[in-house]
Structure formats: C-alpha cells, structure tokens
Amino acid sequence: MPRQVKAMRGPTLRCKGWRQEGLLRMLENTVENGEKPEELVIYAATGKAARNWEAFDRIVASLKVLEEDQTLAVQSGKPIGVFRTNRETPLVVMANANLVGNWANWETFWDLEARGLMMYGQYTAGSWAYIGTQGIMQGTFENFAECARLHYGGSLKGRLVLTSGLGGMGSAQPLGVTWNGGVVIICEVDEEKTRRRLEAGLVDRMTHDVDEALHMALQAKERGEALSVALVANGAEVSNLLALKGIVPDVVTDQTSAHDALNGYYPAGLSLQEADELRRTDPQEYIRRSMETIALHVRAMLEFQSKGAIAFEYGNNIRGQARAAGVADAFRIKGFVQLFARPSFCVGRGPFRWVALSGDPADIEAIDRELIRMFPDDANMVRWLGLAGRVPHVRGLPCRTCWLGYGPRAEAGVMINRLVREGRLSGPVAMTRDHLDTGAVAQPTRETENMRDGSDAVADWPLLNALLNASAGADLVAIHQGAGSGMGGSISAGVTLIADGDPASDDRIRRVLMSDTGIGVLRHADAGYEDAVELARREQLLLE
Numbered sequence: 099m100p101r102q103v104k105a106m107r108g109p110t111l112r113c114k115g116w117r118q119e120g121l122l123r124m125l126e127n128t129v130e131n132g133e134k135p136e137e138l139v140i141y142a143a144t145g146k147a148a149r150n151w152e153a154f155d156r157i158v159a160s161l162k163v164l165e166e167d168q169t170l171a172v173q174s175g176k177p178i179g180v181f182r183t184n185r186e187t188p189l190v191v192m193a194n195a196n197l198v199g200n201w202a203n204w205e206t207f208w209d210l211e212a213r214g215l216m217m218y219g220q221y222t223a224g225s226w227a228y229i230g231t232q233g234i235m236q237g238t239f240e241n242f243a244e245c246a247r248l249h250y251g252g253s254l255k256g257r258l259v260l261t262s263g264l265g266g267m268g269s270a271q272p273l274g275v276t277w278n279g280g281v282v283i284i285c286e287v288d289e290e291k292t293r294r295r296l297e298a299g300l301v302d303r304m305t306h307d308v309d310e311a312l313h314m315a316l317q318a319k320e321r322g323e324a325l326s327v328a329l330v331a332n333g334a335e336v337s338n339l340l341a342l343k344g345i346v347p348d349v350v351t352d353q354t355s356a357h358d359a360l361n362g363y364y365p366a367g368l369s370l371q372e373a374d375e376l377r378r379t380d381p382q383e384y385i386r387r388s389m390e391t392i393a394l395h396v397r398a399m400l401e402f403q404s405k406g407a408i409a410f411e412y413g414n415n416i417r418g419q420a421r422a423a424g425v426a427d428a429f430r431i432k433g434f435v436q437l438f439a440r441p442s443f444c445v446g447r448g449p450f451r452w453v454a455l456s457g458d459p460a461d462i463e464a465i466d467r468e469l470i471r472m473f474p475d476d477a478n479m480v481r482w483l484g485l486a487g488r489v490p491h492v493r494g495l496p497c498r499t500c501w502l503g504y505g506p507r508a509e510a511g512v513m514i515n516r517l518v519r520e521g522r523l524s525g526p527v528a529m530t531r532d533h534l535d536t537g538a539v540a541q542p543t544r545e546t547e548n549m550r551d552g553s554d555a556v557a558d559w560p561l562l563n564a565l566l567n568a569s570a571g572a573d574l575v576a577i578h579q580g581a582g583s584g585m586g587g588s589i590s591a592g593v594t595l596i597a598d599g600d601p602a603s604d605d606r607i608r609r610v611l612m613s614d615t616g617i618g619v620l621r622h623a624d625a626g627y628e629d630a631v632e633l634a635r636r637e638q639l640l641l642e
C-alpha cells in the first residue's frame with residue numbers, strides 16, 4: 099500500500115509552537131500536492147520534498163520536538179542535526195542539490211542520487227513551499243496577459259496558442275490562455291494525467307485526435323471564443339505535423355520537463371509504456387531519443403517564429419537542450435522572464451503566496467478582502483484576486499498566490515499576522531514564495547537571462563538573499579541548485595514565514611519581507627534598470 103500524506107488541518111498542535119507546526123504542515127502539504135507523492139516526487143519530473151521516507155519521518159519527528167530557540171539543518175532532503183540558536187533565527191535551514199561548479203552535471207548528480215547521497219529539490223518541492231498549480235497560476239496568467247499586451251492589443255481573443263505539458267506547473271497554461279480570451283491546444287503524452295486535469299476543470303476539452311483538436315480550436319478562434327483543448331500526443335510530433343500542414347499558431351511555447359531528458363521529456367515514436375520501459379532498460383538510448391525529439395520540437399518552434407508566431411521558452415531549458423542536440427539557433431527564441439516578468443522583478447514584485455494552516459478556505463477569502471481594502475488602487479492585484487477564486491482547488495491546504503512587491507509585501511505580511519492575532523482567521527498562516535522571484539535566483543537562461551549589465555551567471559545574489567532572510571529571522575531558509583534549467587543551471591533561495599499572530603512576529607515578518615524584496619530591487623538596480631534604481635534611491639536602499 100503506497101504511503102499517503104495529508105496535511106494536518108485544524109487547531110491541534112503536534113509541535114512545541116505554531117512556527118514549527120506551520121513548517122510541518124507545509125512539508126505535508128507539499129507532499130499532499132505532489133505529482134507522485136508515494137515517491138515523494140512533487141513536480142518537474144523529479145523535484146522532491148525529502149530524500150526518502152526514512153528522512154521524511156525523521157524530519158517530522160525533529161520538527162515535533164524542536165524548540166523555538168533551535169535550528170534544524172537539512173541537507174538535500176535529509177535531516178542532519180539540531181543546533182541551539184535563538185528565537186529570532188530560522189527554525190529550519192536547508193541546502194538542496196548543491197554541487198561544486200565543475201561537478202554540477204547530471205551524471206555526477208544521478209550517481210550521487212543512486213547512492214542515496216543527494217536529492218533534487220527543484221524550487222518549492224525541496225523547500226516545502228509547493229501549493230500545486232495555484233502557485234504558478236497568477237504568473238502564467240500575467241505572462242500571457244503581457245504577451246497579449248505587447249503583441250495583440252491586450253487580448254488573446256481570436257488567437258491560437260500551441261504548447262505542451264500538463265504537469266504540476268504546466269497545467270496552469272490552459273486557464274492562463276483562456277482567461278486572456280484565447281484558444282490553446284496543449285499536448286500531453288500521459289492520458290491518465292490529462293483526464294485528471296479535465297476532471298479538475300483545468301482544461302475544457304480532451305481528445306486523442308490531432309484533426310479533432312484543430313477543428314475545435316480553429317472554430318473557437320474563428321468565433322473569438324476562449325477554449326482550451328488537451329491533445330493526448332507528443333508535443334514535438336504535433337508541432338511538426340502542424341508545420342507540415344502550414345498551420346502557424348499565434349503564440350508557441352512548451353512546458354514539458356525538457357530540462358531532464360531522462361525523466362522529464364518523452365521521445366517521439368514510442369507509446370508512454372514503451373518509453374517508460376526504455377528508460378528503465380536503456381537510459382542512454384532513451385536520452386539520445388529524447389534529445390533528438392527536443393531538437394525536432396525546437397526546430398518547429400523556430401519555424402513558427404520565422405512565420406510570425408510569438409515564440410518563448412517557458413523556463414524548462416528546452417532551448418539549452420536543443421542547442422546541445424545541434425540546434426545552433428535555438429536561442430533565437432527568448433525566455434519568458436526577459437520578455438514578460440522583469441519589469442515586475444525590478445520593483446521587487448514577484449509570486450508571494452500564503453497558506454491557511456487551519457485548512458479553512460474562509461481564511462483565504464478574509465485575507466483577499468483585507469488586501470483589496472488596503473490596496474484598492476492596485477488594479478492588477480484587484481483583477482487577479484477576482485480571478486483567483488476561480489482556480490479549481492484540487493488538493494492541499496487552502497492557499498493564494500499574489501504578486502506583491504517591495505513595501506506592499508511586508509504590509510500584507512503584517513496585516514495577515516494581525517488578522518491571526520485578532521482571531522479573524524481560524525488559525526495561523528504560512529507565507530512563502532516561489533524561488534522564481536525578484537532577488538532569489540540566478541538562472542542565466544531564465545530569471546537572469548540577458549541582464550542589462552551581463553551579470554546573468556552571478557550567483558552571489560540568491561546567496562545574499564538567503565543570508566539576509568536568515569539574519570532577518572525567517573522561519574525557513576533554503577539554498578538550491580539546479581531547478582528548471584537542470585544541473586548546473588541555477589542557484590536559488592527559498593523562504594517561509596509563519597504568521598502565528600504573536601505581536602513579536604510583526605517585526606520579524608516586516609524585516610524578512612523587506613529584505614527579501616529589497617535585495618531584488620538592489621540586484622536589478624545594480625544591473626542598471628531605471629525603475630529599480632529609482633525605487634532604491636527613493637527608499638534609500640542604495641549605498642551612495
């Protein structure tokens with residue numbers, strides 16, 4: 099019988115305080131939301147929350163006895179030791195999948211992993227901050243909105259988007275497109291998973307037939323109706339077929355786990371079962387075929403681009419893999435952060451999120467209402483909170499993502515702690531964020547691609563972010579390597595805070611959320627972005 103984990107709900111404490119209990123529920127919630135929870139695999143093919151079940155059980159046992167003035171150290175998903183620190187320092191610090199530069203390649207990692215010495219933490223899997231598709235929903239919606247604003251007069255109405263991957267993150271794409279008025283065909287090889295997305299309301303239609311998918315999509319496009327069609331098929335094969343038929347989508351991207359050619363991407367010409375069998379029996383041959391298919395996939399994207407489609411990479415390193423497989427001009431396609439998200443990062447704005455530890459969805463609604471009362475002029479935020487309630491809630495504790503920047507993020511955090519204190523929520527709230535955030539990551543093919551000063555690969559910033567957040571008194575601080583760009587592709591930092599309602603927590607929350615966003619503003623100011631320089635000057639963040 100595979101193990102199942104469900105996050106504890108309600109007022110009962112199993113730990114010595116809510117800060118510890120909150121982190122424990124976040125770990126449980128991450129597993130509850132996972133794609134393959136029985137293997138502790140959360141998302142992005144192999145991103146895990148703990149190294150193995152023994153490590154998981156020991157983390158849980160440690161959190162249950164952890165005092166407020168102690169810190170638990172976790173190394174690649176395995177608990178290592180508990181240290182006496184103080185009440186203002188993190189309860190948990192962790193480092194996941196960090197390899198010394200020259201050794202940061204998949205062969206070394208897979209060897210270490212097979213010997214039980216490491217774990218791939220991705221972003222929010224290893225740092226226990228995963229909240230399922232909801233976590234990426236707003237970012238996906240805003241990216242498509244920005245794409246529409248830049249290229250199609252502010253709407254995707256009457257536009258066709260072609261993409262792939264209905265995984266943990268990729269499943270946000272269909273709603274991201276249809277909420278912007280567009281039509282999307284999304285290819286996914288896994289029939290069972292596709293059906294789950296359909297049942298969850300994340301996609302409108304499902305078919306195995308390319309012609310049927312095209313018929314539905316083109317008809318909706320013609321009528322200017324929003325529609326998402328999941329096509330159970332290989333994205334590379336479908337893209338090439340469309341190219342042959344002379345059909346050019348208006349927007350093309352991909353969110354398979356192409357960063358991992360072995361575990362995250364399915365090669366063409368094989369059924370799902372045949373591919374899974376080949377992966378087991380001949381991994382080298384699997385990788386060869388996978389890389390060959392990725393090359394085909396990106397060549398089709400480039401062809402669409404040359405015929406007028408807006409093509410972008412959605413953070414899965416498909417361009418890097420294609421280049422390695424011989425597609426020399428793969429980087430003619432640009433990345434989504436550079437194209438759509440950077441202006442937000444410049445002002446410290448990024449995917450902040452919170453989780454109702456009580457399990458009561460009314461807590462999330464109460465916070466929504468208070469936020470709208472506090473920031474009535476933030477049109478983006480108000481529009482998003484109106485839509486966010488429509489994201490199907492499939493599993494896990496009730497939660498919300500809301501992009502907030504330097505200043506408002508701290509004000510929101512203190513407000514949430516006040517609501518807990520005043521008994522206006524049913525319980526404490528965990529506040530956290532994606533590692534894909536303003537100052538928390540160096541990933542030269544994604545978040546820091548084409549920085550104005552060429553500092554794309556400088557990883558000092560996320561390390562400073564983690565050090566600052568620990569100094570400021572966050573409850574959990576994590577440093578990760580790898581993530582969506584694969585081994586050697588990025589260094590990032592995660593952070594979590596528990597709003598336990600204690601007045602003493604107000605100051606800690608303010609300090610952490612100001613440093614977490616402030617270092618992002620400074621990172622972009624240092625690179626020469628005017629909005630960041632101006633904000634940093636106004637807030638006196640810059641050392642003159």
Ligand code: NAD
Pocket residue numbers: 133141142143144234237262263264265266267268269285286287288291331332333334353354355356357362363364365412413414415534581582583
């Ligand atoms: P996942 O592994 O849960 O899902 C990937 C899906 O792609 C799977 O369902 C798989 O069956 C499908 N797939 C693989 N090869 C395919 C092919 N050739 N054709 C059609 N379907 C195929 O991964 P995820 O969590 O959804 O993340 C996807 C990628 O996006 C990862 O590389 C991840 O690092 C990246 N990512 C992007 C962002 C972002 O902000 N855009 C954030 C996190 C992760």
